[in-house]
Amino acid sequence: MQPVISTDKLQMFENRLAKVFKHIHKQAKRQDITCYRVYDHDLPEFPMSIDFYEDKLYIAEYRRRHGMSDEEHEQWLDAALAVVEKVLCVPQDKIYVKQRQRKQGRLGQYQKVSEEKEYFVVEEAGLKFKVNLSDYLDTGLFLDHRITRAMVKQKAAGKRVLNLFAYTGSFSVYAAAGGASSVTTVDLSKTYLTWAEENMVLNGFNDTSFRFDNADVKQYLQELKPNMFDLVIMDPPTFSNSKKMKDDFLDIQRDHVELISNVLYAMSPGAILYFSTNFTKFILDKENIHCSTIKDITGATTPFDFSGKLKRYCWKIVK
Numbered sequence: 001m002q003p004v005i006s007t008d009k010l011q012m013f014e015n016r017l018a019k020v021f022k023h024i025h026k027q028a029k030r031q032d033i034t035c036y037r038v039y040d041h042d043l044p045e046f047p048m049s050i051d052f053y054e055d056k057l058y059i060a061e062y063r064r065r066h067g068m069s070d071e072e073h074e075q076w077l078d079a080a081l082a083v084v085e086k087v088l089c090v091p092q093d094k095i096y097v098k099q100r101q102r103k104q105g106r107l108g109q110y111q112k113v114s115e116e117k118e119y120f121v122v123e124e125a126g127l128k129f130k131v132n133l134s135d136y137l138d139t140g141l142f143l144d145h146r147i148t149r150a151m152v153k154q155k156a157a158g159k160r161v162l163n164l165f166a167y168t169g170s171f172s173v174y175a176a177a178g179g180a181s182s183v184t185t186v187d188l189s190k191t192y193l194t195w196a197e198e199n200m201v202l203n204g205f206n207d208t209s210f211r212f213d214n215a216d217v218k219q220y221l222q223e224l225k226p227n228m229f230d231l232v233i234m235d236p237p238t239f240s241n242s243k244k245m246k247d248d249f250l251d252i253q254r255d256h257v258e259l260i261s262n263v264l265y266a267m268s269p270g271a272i273l274y275f276s277t278n279f280t281k282f283i284l285d286k287e288n289i290h291c292s293t294i295k296d297i298t299g300a301t302t303p304f305d306f307s308g309k310l311k312r313y314c315w316k317i318v319k
Contacts, residue, residue, distance in 0.1 A: 153178035169196025
């Protein structure tokens, strides 16, 4: 049987992976970072991202029209994984593989794909986070926001913090670690809100100054009063049509002015909003956002392991 991928192509993949790993691993070790991206679609024949979560690997294969039968695709994947195992020195039982859409943004975080319930704890900047590499299309910790989380921690002391579309609450943990006077964590999913609460408790943050609100963010924002928060994080999905939403659906391009305006209404003078989106065609409508300053901090929040590969934007908006 003719191999699906040539020996030459596999050797190219091996060489490329070895080169980027040597470079990125050195930087990660220097900064004491144990969860980081080592490869992201560097070669068109190998359209996948590869992330280290301490001693485990999470590989997400991007969907594409590959023209292979199921058997041929399995043969291709086995060959690629053999290279990964060899170069990165991670055994097969610690490698997790998922297949995901190239343009789904973070909507996939609400899709369960397995029921293995294999959770474990990783550390980032001395803080602990529960991750799951088997059951969901996303792991529980977005590695591309590592620097943004550190910014939140730096600004959080004495602040009333609001984390919207909070997912598993990593920003909430950083805010609490930074000395926030209160942290309110909001998400539509009870599963992820419980996960967020568990992350907070893992780090010793379990008193009444930490709230967890299960709510549709669009509706939630309409009920807030002025001067309630001093620091806000909002990282919404590109698109959501959850049946739990009171409105029909969320479209971040269409709805972002309304969302940001409602957040600003509830913020104190001089308060900061960190707003982020994964929608690659997103255009921020600055003219209709009434605030003190808007600064694009995408570059400043791009970690070394995502340089040139980042598929998201981030702004610092000051009321």
